[in-house]
Amino acid sequence: MTSLYLVRxxxxxxxxxxxxxxxxADLSDIGALRRMAAYLPAPAVVASxxxxxxxxxxxxxxxxRTRLAPDPAFREIDFGAWDGLHWTDIAxxxxxxxxxxxxxxxxxxxxxxxxxxxxxDRATMALDALVRLHPAQxxxxxxxxxxxLTQLQRRLGIPATTALSHRIDPLSVTVxxxxxxxxxxxxxxxxx
Numbered sequence: 010m011t012s013l014y015l016v017r018x019x020x021x022x023x024x025x026x027x028x029x030x031x032x033x034a035d036l037s038d039i040g041a042l043r044r045m046a047a048y049l050p051a052p053a054v055v056a057s058x059x060x061x062x063x064x065x066x067x068x069x070x071x072x073x074r075t076r077l078a079p080d081p082a083f084r085e086i087d088f089g090a091w092d093g094l095h096w097t098d099i100a101x102x103x104x105x106x107x108x109x110x111x112x113x114x115x116x117x118x119x120x121x122x123x124x125x126x127x128x129x130d131r132a133t134m135a136l137d138a139l140v141r142l143h144p145a146q147x148x149x150x151x152x153x154x155x156x157x158l159t160q161l162q163r164r165l166g167i168p169a170t171t172a173l174s175h176r177i178d179p180l181s182v183t184v185x186x187x188x189x190x191x192x193x194x195x196x197x198x199x200x201x
Contacts, residue, residue, distance in 0.1 A: 011140055011187040012195075013164075014049055014149040015157045018058075018066040020179035025095050028088035028122065028155075034062035034179075036069055041180050046070050048182065048201035053147040056139055058083040058156070066180075067151035074149065082135030085153035089122025114169040125169055129159035136160065140187075157183050164192035 019034035019042070021027060036042065051074055057067035059079035067076065091099050091107075099107045099119075109117045114125035123131075132152075139148055154177040162172035164185050176198050177183065184195040 011145060012050070012147045013136070013140075013160070013185040013187075014053070014147065015160060015183040015185065016045065016049070016066070016070065016149060016151045017154055017157060017177050017179050017181050018063040018151055019069075021062050025093050026088045026091050026099065028085045028092045029060070030092050031060050032062060034066050036065060038180070042066075042069050044201040045180055045182065046072060048199075049074075049149055050147040053149050054139070054143050055149045055151065056080060056083065057151040058085070058153060060084055060153075063151045063153060067149075070149070070151065077139075080135060082131050083150060083152045083156055086125065086128040086155040087123040088119045090120040091122065092119075111173070112170070114173060125155075125159065128155060129163055132156045132159055133163050160185065161194070161197070165194060166192075 019036050021032050021034055023032060049070060053074045054077060055067050055071045055074045056077045057063045057079050059081045064079040106117060110119065116124045116126055118124040136150065157177050158172045158175060161167065161175060162169050178198055178200060181198045181200050183197045185192050186195050
């Protein structure tokens with residue numbers, strides 16, 4: 010059985026869209042990091058996005074685990090021209106597109122960014138490769154909310170809108186397990 014532990018990075022306290030902007034995480038909650046580290050399986054393989062908020066969180070959780078090099082395939086959705094803007098500014102700037110982007114996720118994308126489907130394909134290909142390279146091992150992926158939600162959609166076969174209805178908090182873990190060809194959610198947005 011393969012288990013995926015999808016961990017959202019530690020908080021950034023950003024009040025705007027944060028996609029590929031490389032901002033740091035706040036790793037000051039040592040208690041939360043210790044609880045997460047204790048909850049996660051050891052031994053396990055740890056992968057992460059190459060953005061510092063995810064890679065630094067992964068480094069903090071990697072004791073007694075095999076740490077892989079950070080991978081840009083696990084970055085957040087690229088929000089393009091929206092990155093760094095507040096939701097209200099995006100809605101004022103691109104009202105129709107922003108509504109479509111969130112209400113009908115799929116091929117709609119921010120100006121200069123990528124779509125839900127493009128981000129999902131990128132992350133799914135990389136994660137599938139990890140599963141093949143590390144069969145029957147526990148895999149921990151420290152990544153971003155959007156990528157975790159795309160994997161809920163893909164692995165569980167649910168609509169993107171259903172995946173988007175889930176809350177994914179900083180320093181939470183979503184556990185997906187594969188038995189045979191079927192995936193199931195053991196936990197979504199669990200806070201150890």
